[in-house]
Amino acid sequence: MKIALKYFGLLADITNKKEEFFLLEESTIAVSLLKSKVENTYQELKNTNYAIAVNQAMASLDYIVKDQDVVAFLPPFAGG
Amino acid sequence: MTNKTRYSRQITLPEIGEQGQLKLLNARVLVIGAGGLGCPVLQNLAAAGVGSLGIVDGDVVDETNLHRQLLYTLKDCGNSKAETAKKTILELNPEINVNVFRDFFTTENAFRIVQDYQIIIDCTDTIAVRYLINDVAVFKKIPVVYASIYKFQGQVSVFNYKNGPSYRCLFPEQESLKVVPNCVESGVLGVLPNTLGAFQATEVLKIILEIGEVLSGKLLVYDALHFQTQIIEFARNPKAIEKGFINGSQLLNSKKTIKNLSPEAFLEKCNQAGIIVIDVRELEETPEFKRENSIQIPLKELEEYSKKLDKNKEIVLFCQTGQRSEAAMNYLQNSGFIGVFHLAKGIESLKNKLQ
Numbered sequence: 203m204k205i206a207l208k209y210f211g212l213l214a215d216i217t218n219k220k221e222e223f224f225l226l227e228e229s230t231i232a233v234s235l236l237k238s239k240v241e242n243t244y245q246e247l248k249n250t251n252y253a254i255a256v257n258q259a260m261a262s263l264d265y266i267v268k269d270q271d272v273v274a275f276l277p278p279f280a281g282g
Numbered sequence: 283m284t285n286k287t288r289y290s291r292q293i294t295l296p297e298i299g300e301q302g303q304l305k306l307l308n309a310r311v312l313v314i315g316a317g318g319l320g321c322p323v324l325q326n327l328a329a330a331g332v333g334s335l336g337i338v339d340g341d342v343v344d345e346t347n348l349h350r351q352l353l354y355t356l357k358d359c360g361n362s363k364a365e366t367a368k369k370t371i372l373e374l375n376p377e378i379n380v381n382v383f384r385d386f387f388t389t390e391n392a393f394r395i396v397q398d399y400q401i402i403i404d405c406t407d408t409i410a411v412r413y414l415i416n417d418v419a420v421f422k423k424i425p426v427v428y429a430s431i432y433k434f435q436g437q438v439s440v441f442n443y444k445n446g447p448s449y450r451c452l453f454p455e456q457e458s459l460k461v462v463p464n465c466v467e468s469g470v471l472g473v474l475p476n477t478l479g480a481f482q483a484t485e486v487l488k489i490i491l492e493i494g495e496v497l498s499g500k501l502l503v504y505d506a507l508h509f510q511t512q513i514i515e516f517a518r519n520p521k522a523i524e525k526g527f528i529n530g531s532q533l534l535n536s537k538k539t540i541k542n543l544s545p546e547a548f549l550e551k552c553n554q555a556g557i558i559v560i561d562v563r564e565l566e567e568t569p570e571f572k573r574e575n576s577i578q579i580p581l582k583e584l585e586e587y588s589k590k591l592d593k594n595k596e597i598v599l600f601c602q603t604g605q606r607s608e609a610a611m612n613y614l615q616n617s618g619f620i621g622v623f624h625l626a627k628g629i630e631s632l633k634n635k636l637q
Contacts, residue, residue, distance in 0.1 A: 210503060211432040212463060220508075249582070251461040253453055253516075260452070260516035274514065276503065278453040279430035279437055280463055280605060281470060282319045282407040 203269035234263040252277040312336040315405035316363040318475030321353045326483035328371035339364040340386040350472035410608040416449035421530025429478040434507040436478040446498040450522035462609040542626040596621035603628035
């Protein structure tokens with residue numbers, strides 16, 4: 203499966219990219235597993251608070267991500 | 283209605299009319315933070331004729347504010363933001379009432395400040411204060427119009443609107459100190475908070491006028507650099523709402539002691555005998571601030587370090603802008619420490635006093 207990952211705010215600074223594609227052997231993947239895969243690639247993400255949205259809706263950790271889904275990593279911003 | 287000419291161009295809109303203008307006149311709106319977001323919010327709501335505005339800010343105008351906070355000019359530097367903002371918007375529209383709170387929004391004054399208002403606008407710059415606003419607003423059932431910014435990006439949403447989701451439903455608070463964002467100044471495009479503040483003011487007017495579709499259960503994410511906007515939907519989380527409600531009620535019933543220190547109170551505390559002063563910044567951050575009784579424990583190491591500390595000792599925390607020290611204070615208080623204080627706006631608020 204191929205999914206698009208988008209990073210916002212501080213997370214884009216950590217990954218050094220706005221978006222990327224992930225190619226996975228699985229045909230589906232739970233958000234929790236995807237989160238740990240991504241955090242393994244970018245260790246510093248483990249030390250940040252963020253929410254995950256799939257196809258423009260916030261998703262819980264047990265939500266199942268499918269081929270062609272768009273997954274957004276969204277931290278709360280502090281500034282004002 | 284006193285002045286129809288001033289508002290004629292919006293009264294002409296069938297969605298507003300004289301009835302709508304009257305609703306605006308009777309509305310009571312609290313703006314927490316008169317900085318990058320607060321300035322455009324105040325300017326737009328004053329111009330639209332929102333009858334009663336409250337402004338909460340304990341800060342003073344600094345020259346570094348002027349590229350984005352357009353209510354202020356060079357001659358205002360050093361003066362209270364809340365007072366200066368009031369003066370400027372009253373010049374723009376003398377027909378409204380403006381009430382000033384020259385304080386930062388804290389656990390001690392939160393309930394007293396919000397009591398007279400129907401809508402709260404979160405224009406603050408600290409995550410801990412955003413959770414505080416949420417908890418007080420959930421408890422009091424007051425809608426919150428939220429925005430926040432980071433470099434070239436911003437977020438907007440409306441919380442607690444007609445029993446809708448809250449800030450904690452969107453971003454549940456993490457217990458660990460390891461995830462608190464660093465508060466080193468990261469820079470911001472000056473026009474960005476003005477865009478986001480205008481979005482907030484729009485939502486406030488829609489709520490008061492009861493028109494259109496309010497941004498409840500939806501997060502607008504705006505990227506100025508690539509001109510991209512997205513709407514992300516999120517649902518009500520009863521547990522997250524309950525947590526806010528419980529926090530709010532505990533706050534209302536807790537003994538009020540001042541835990542947020544002004545620069546003067548902080549320096550005085552540092553000289554007290556028996557106090558431990560903890561710098562929770564990373565080791566390389568400047569300016570240096572060292573005292574005989576001070577130690578440097580970066581925030582990520584504080585959980586571990588605090589296990590060795592006497593919970594009855596008085597502890598004073600500080601960081602760069604107050605973001606990390608406030609999170610550290612909340613953490614230590616929840617772990618049973620009796621006397622924990624922090625420098626409300628960080629070592630930056632001390633810079634004139636250290637030179």
